[in-house]
Amino acid sequence: MDKTLVKGIHVLETIAASDSPMSVSEVAEACGLARSNAHRVLSTFLKLGYLSQDESTRRYRMTLRVWSLGSRLVDRLDFKREALAFLERLNNETGEATHLSVLNGHNVIYIDKLEAKHAVRTFTRIGGIAPAFCVATGRAMLAYQNDETIEDAIAQSTSFTENTITDHEALREELRLTRLRGYAVNRGEWRGGAYGIAVPVFSATNHVIAAIGISAPAERMSDDRIEHLAILLKELGRELSRNLGASNALMAGSSAP
Amino acid sequence: MDKTLVKGIHVLETIAASDSPMSVSEVAEACGLARSNAHRVLSTFLKLGYLSQDESTRRYRMTLRVWSLGSRLVDRLDFKREALAFLERLNNETGEATHLSVLNGHNVIYIDKLEAKHAVRTFTRIGGIAPAFCVATGRAMLAYQNDETIEDAIAQSTSFTENTITDHEALREELRLTRLRGYAVNRGEWRGGAYGIAVPVFSATNHVIAAIGISAPAERMSDDRIEHLAILLKELGRELSRNLGASNALMAGSSAP
DNA sequence: CCGAGCGTTCCAAAAACCGGAACGCCCATG
DNA sequence: CATGGGCGTTCCGGTTTTTGGAACGCTCGG
Numbered sequence: 001m002d003k004t005l006v007k008g009i010h011v012l013e014t015i016a017a018s019d020s021p022m023s024v025s026e027v028a029e030a031c032g033l034a035r036s037n038a039h040r041v042l043s044t045f046l047k048l049g050y051l052s053q054d055e056s057t058r059r060y061r062m063t064l065r066v067w068s069l070g071s072r073l074v075d076r077l078d079f080k081r082e083a084l085a086f087l088e089r090l091n092n093e094t095g096e097a098t099h100l101s102v103l104n105g106h107n108v109i110y111i112d113k114l115e116a117k118h119a120v121r122t123f124t125r126i127g128g129i130a131p132a133f134c135v136a137t138g139r140a141m142l143a144y145q146n147d148e149t150i151e152d153a154i155a156q157s158t159s160f161t162e163n164t165i166t167d168h169e170a171l172r173e174e175l176r177l178t179r180l181r182g183y184a185v186n187r188g189e190w191r192g193g194a195y196g197i198a199v200p201v202f203s204a205t206n207h208v209i210a211a212i213g214i215s216a217p218a219e220r221m222s223d224d225r226i227e228h229l230a231i232l233l234k235e236l237g238r239e240l241s242r243n244l245g246a247s248n249a250l251m252a253g254s255s256a257p
Numbered sequence: 258m259d260k261t262l263v264k265g266i267h268v269l270e271t272i273a274a275s276d277s278p279m280s281v282s283e284v285a286e287a288c289g290l291a292r293s294n295a296h297r298v299l300s301t302f303l304k305l306g307y308l309s310q311d312e313s314t315r316r317y318r319m320t321l322r323v324w325s326l327g328s329r330l331v332d333r334l335d336f337k338r339e340a341l342a343f344l345e346r347l348n349n350e351t352g353e354a355t356h357l358s359v360l361n362g363h364n365v366i367y368i369d370k371l372e373a374k375h376a377v378r379t380f381t382r383i384g385g386i387a388p389a390f391c392v393a394t395g396r397a398m399l400a401y402q403n404d405e406t407i408e409d410a411i412a413q414s415t416s417f418t419e420n421t422i423t424d425h426e427a428l429r430e431e432l433r434l435t436r437l438r439g440y441a442v443n444r445g446e447w448r449g450g451a452y453g454i455a456v457p458v459f460s461a462t463n464h465v466i467a468a469i470g471i472s473a474p475a476e477r478m479s480d481d482r483i484e485h486l487a488i489l490l491k492e493l494g495r496e497l498s499r500n501l502g503a504s505n506a507l508m509a510g511s512s513a514p
Numbered sequence: 515c516c517g518a519g520c521g522t523t524c525c526a527a528a529a530a531c532c533g534g535a536a537c538g539c540c541c542a543t544g
Numbered sequence: 545c546a547t548g549g550g551c552g553t554t555c556c557g558g559t560t561t562t563t564g565g566a567a568c569g570c571t572c573g574g
Contacts, residue, residue, distance in 0.1 A: 260530065293521095
């Protein structure tokens, strides 16, 4: 529905994902549009103030108007402040990078993040997006969704590294396991060498509203340490959920709501 | 051009501006669309993951996907970190709310902000938008734009309070004065009772890239204090610009580039 | 039980979009 | 200096998409 709108948003996303300003031809190519069509879309956004054009190179970049559009949202996340304290505890106790994410369709969006004390290399970005089915926080949240949502997400699976689980039955099993033990694991399935562990966060209505997780290079994530970290994560996840008003029935790690 | 896209973005902006989720009818009304039309636009955004629908009330709200789209932008503002130190100094020395904004078409966008030590009431929001022609930071930046941009902005002037200057010649004069003395003033022209003072920030290419300003209730902004604060602001603006690589020729407050 | 209001679907008329073609500009190359 | 390719932009007729009134079913309040 509303093809023009879909196309326009796709153009905006493409430019958002690009690290450098893009030319008309590049956008046309990337989005599969005719040059004239891409040009019209870009001009429209230009007039609306969502893109600006470099006078000399004629290339387009996003303006802060786009940022402005969504800037209120994150303030309104009442759980964010509460969760941040837990990210800090997690960060202090483990020394690893910790994140808070929410589910958006088949993706997770990283709301907040604390860097690892050790390392310099970093796998995620605040505001970044990743496929839910293959990252730890994503699985932690997916595991507690209804079957339809789960199947949708599984259907979207594609391989990103040699470790990515894409087999549908294996993914279903992975989510079952996640529910059973109460935490999710990702062994380098999204970014090669990056392992993650995560637990869901429940709201006062006992729905999953977010997930908190740890990520680190494979070298620092032995099976033993994963189990050890998972215990800590589950504790913190339970406590955070309780602070947000959830009753702890669901959190043991049984079935979906 | 691309009417459907313009309409779609308008819908998104409308929902972004609303404090509570909106129904199809409300959106249709607010954007001047037929119910069926609004419904189609909303469904499109729903499918794209930019809106979510409350299951019981059927109302639409924005998702963090919108936030995610623009989230990188603000990180890439290399001057932001530098400017923040100056906001802090300004905040410490004056005790008033200080902001950093950039120009976006006829509007300013507030990039960062420090609250006043005194007061509770606050006039701006990080990520917020205001018409450039009637706020201090906006005028500080407009004053150094080319004539075309200035005339465009002036042409958009509408009254928001009884103090708003809307007369075109008076506005041109105000901008001339701003250039001359090197700082801009707003005496409750946007939000009743909220006064502001601001100075432009220049980049290494000697273009205005931002503005820093102070705002406070009229009661705390006597003419004397305004002049006093302006001196401080001009100093900090010059220093910040110099730190960003600007040569100080332009900053004295003469003519546009 | 009825009627109003709302979300959603449908469809033919109408408008907007599409994309090939063409133009002019800039730059690299012969 | 001439030439040609690449690119941004504009134009316009054919056609697809969008449009919005109408209709349906649902819910809620009277």
